[in-house]
Amino acid sequence: MSERVRVYELARELGLSNKELITLLEAEGESVKSHSSTIDADLADLIRDKVISDRKNGVTTISLPDDDEPAAEEEPKTSDEDAELERLIAEEEAEKRRAAEAEEAAAADENPKEIHLRTPITVRDLADGLGLKPHELIGMLFNMNIFASINQVLDLEIVERICEKCGRVFVRERREKTRAAETRMGAKTLQPRPEHKAARPPVVVFMGHVDHGKTSLQDYIRKTHVTAGESGGITQHIGASVAHYNGQTITFLDTPGHEAFTAMRARGANATDIAVLVVAADDGVMPQTIEAINHAKAAGVPIVVAMNKMDKPGADPDKVKLGLQQHGVNIEEWGGDVAVIPVSAVTGQGIDDLLERILLEAEMLELSADQNAPFEGLVIEAQMEQGRGPTASVLVRNGTLNVGDVLLCGVCYGKVKALINSQDKNVKKALPSTPIKIMGLNGVPEAGDKVVICANEREAKERADEVLQQQRQKSLNVERTLSLDDFFSKQSEAEKPELKLVLKTDVRGTLEAITDSLGKLKSDKVTANVIMGGVGEISENDVDLAAASQAIIIGFHVRVMPKVMRLAKQKGVDVRLYSIIYELLEDVTAAMRGKLQPVTKETPLGEAEIIQVFETSKAGRICGCRVRSGVMRVNAKCKVYREKELIYLGQVQSLRHFKEDVREIQAGNECGIRLDNFEEFEVGDRLELFNVVEVAPDL
Secondary structure (H helix, E strand, C coil): CCCEEEHHHHHHHHCCCHHHHHHHHHHCCCCCCCCCCEEEHHHHHHHHHHHHHHHHCCCCCCCCCCCCCCCCCCCCCCHHHHHHHHHHHHHHHHHHHHHHHHHHHHHHHHCCCEEEEECCCEHHHHHHHHCCCHHHHHHHHHHCCCCCCCCCECCHHHHHHHHHHCCCEEEEECHHHHHHHHHHCCCCCCCCCCCCEEECCCEEEEEECCCCCHHHHHHHHHHHHECCCCCCCCCCCCEEEEEEECCEEEEEEECCCCHHHHHHHHHHHHCCCEEEEEEECCCCCCHHHHHHHHHHHHHCCCEEEEEECCCCCCCCHHHHHHHHHHCCCCEHHHCCCECEEECCCCCCCCHHHHHHHHHHHHHHHCCEEECCCCCEEEEEEEEEECCCEEEEEEEEEECCEECCCEEEECCEEEEEEEEECCCCCEECEECCCCEEEEEEECCCCCCCCEEEEECCHHHHHHHHHHHHHHHHHHHHCCCCCCCHHHHHHHHHHHHCCEEEEEEEECCHHHHHHHHHHHHCCCCCCCEEEEEEEEECCECHHHHHHHHHHCCEEEEECCCECHHHHHHHHHCCCCEEEECCHHHHHHHHHHHHHHCCCCEEEEEEEEEEEEEEEEEECCCEEEEEEEEEEEEEECCCEEEEEECCEEEEEEEEEEEEECCEEECEEECCCEEEEEECCECCCCCCCEEEEEEEEEECCCC
C-alpha cells in the first residue's frame, strides 16, 4: 500500500491555507472531501514541485474564486449604461413595492375577521376583542378544561384556539409597535450598526467518562497556556477559561464528568463549536464516553479525541481506537476524519498537538461573529455571590456586551453594573466567544437561558413579566378528566412513603443537575421529592420549612452558620452537607430505604410428622413427632398442614425428648412438641418450623 499524506499536513508544509490546497488539488483533477482527506505521496510530490517552481518564477500558484468578480467574457459597461441600468432597476423595484402594498391593503379589506391583540393577553382583553362578556369566555375555557379568572393571562396557543372557535384569526401585535412612543419619551433605542463579520475564537468543551482525566487535562492547559493570574481549579459546575496558543485564543467550557451532570453536558455541547472527547488509554470506551459521543453528535459539533494517560504502563491505544470505531467515531488512522491525539496530563505529552488540532478544526469551521450585531449570549452558570448579589457567567455568542447594557435572561433582567473576565478583572466590554461574569441582574437566571439586549429597563421588565406569566399559565392549566384507572393510580401513589428534601447548592447548574439525578432514583415503593431547591447557604427559613414539612436539608458545596445549625437541632431537622455527588446520592438512596418497612424473610429450620397424640392432665394435648429433616427448636415459628392445607401458624412452646425438656431436636429423632394455643392436631399432620429474619427492602 502506497504512502498517503493528509491534506492539512501538506498545506501547513507549503504555507497554504487548507482551502487553497483543496482548490489546487481539484484543479489537478484530484477530488478531496475535507482537510482530513489523504492523497497519494506521488501527487503530494507533484504539488510540492509545482508550488516551489511557481514561487521561483514569481507566478501566483492559485487564487480562490471570488463570486463578486464579473465573468471574464462579459464586456465592461460604460458609465452611461450603468446609470441607465440602475434607473431601470429602481423603477422596477418601486413598481413591485407599490403592487405589494396594494395587495396587502386589498387582503386587509377582504379579511375583516382578524383580531389584533398585544401580549400579555388576559381573559378580559380577549373577551373585549371578541365582543364577548368575560363570563362567556370563562365558560368556553372551562369546557376546554382550563380554569381561569378574569385577569388571568392566557397562553398564546389558547388564544389562537379560542379565536378559531369564534371564527376569528388572532394576529399578535409585537412590542416593537410601542417603541416609537418610548422614543418620544426619551427612551434609549437600539440602532443597528454596520455589519462587520470577523473571525472569532472556538468554544471547546471537554467530555468523557468519569476519572478519565478531563479535569487534569484542563488544569495542565491552564498552567501552561492560560494568562497568568487566572484562578485555577475546576469546581463541580460549568465554568469557563481562556487559553492562548500560537497567538490564537481558545475558550474552554469546564464540564464535570459524573453521569449526574448529563443534562449539563448536553447543554454544554450545544453551546460549543468543538468537543474534545477524553478517553483513558488504560481503560477504553466506557458508558459515559458513549453518552458524550451521542451528545456531541446530537449537537452537530466536530469531535477531537484526546487519548489520555499515555504515560500509564497499561495504556492500550488499539483498544481505544477499536472502541471508538465500534461506536461510530471514524478515526483518521482508519480512513475517517476524527483525529486521535495521544496525550498525558502528567507529562504534558501531546498537549500542543491537541491545541493545534483544535485550531485546525476551528479554521475549517470558519467561525465568525458580528461585533456590531445586537448582543446575544448564553448563561453557562448563575449563582448568588456574597457581596456581589446575583451573578451570571455568560458566553458571548454574537455582538458586543458593554457595561450599562440592559439585559433579559429568561425571567430575570437588569442593567449591567460590572463585567468580570476569566482573570477576575473588571472590563468595559466583552467580544464574541468570550466568557464573562455579569453583575446587575435582579435574580439568578437558569443555566442555559438565552441572554438578549433590551432598549431599556422598562422593556426588559415587561418582557420578563410576559415570560413569567406564560410559565405560570402552563402550571395552572388543569386537566379536568379523570378515569377510574387514574383514580386508583393516584390512590396508590398517595399511599407510597415520601422522602422530602430541601436542597441548597452553590450554583444554579449544580441545583438542576442534582435535582435531575434525584428524579432518576425511581422506585415503585417510595419517592424522593425536592420540595424546595435554591442557591446559596442554608438559612433559618430553610430550617423552618424542613421542620414544617418533615424534610431533610441537603447542602452541596454550601455552608451553614452555627446559629442556623443550632436552630436545626432544636427543631429536630437533619442537615447533611456534601461535596461529592456520589456520597449525596448514596445517602439519599439509603434514606429512601429507611422510609420502607423492613422485609421479613422466612428461613426454613426443619420438618416433622405427628405419629401419636398424648393427653396429659397438666400440659394438655401433646403431639408425638418424628423429625424428618432439619431441626426442631423452642420458640421457632411453626406451620401445621393437614392434607396440604394450612391449619395453624404459631410458635413452638416446648420440646421433650423422653422425659427431659430440651431446646432442640435433630433430624432422625422422636420428640414431644407442645404448640402455643393449639391442640387440635391429628396423627398425620405435618409441622414446618422456620425463623423470621428482617432484610433491608429493595427500592
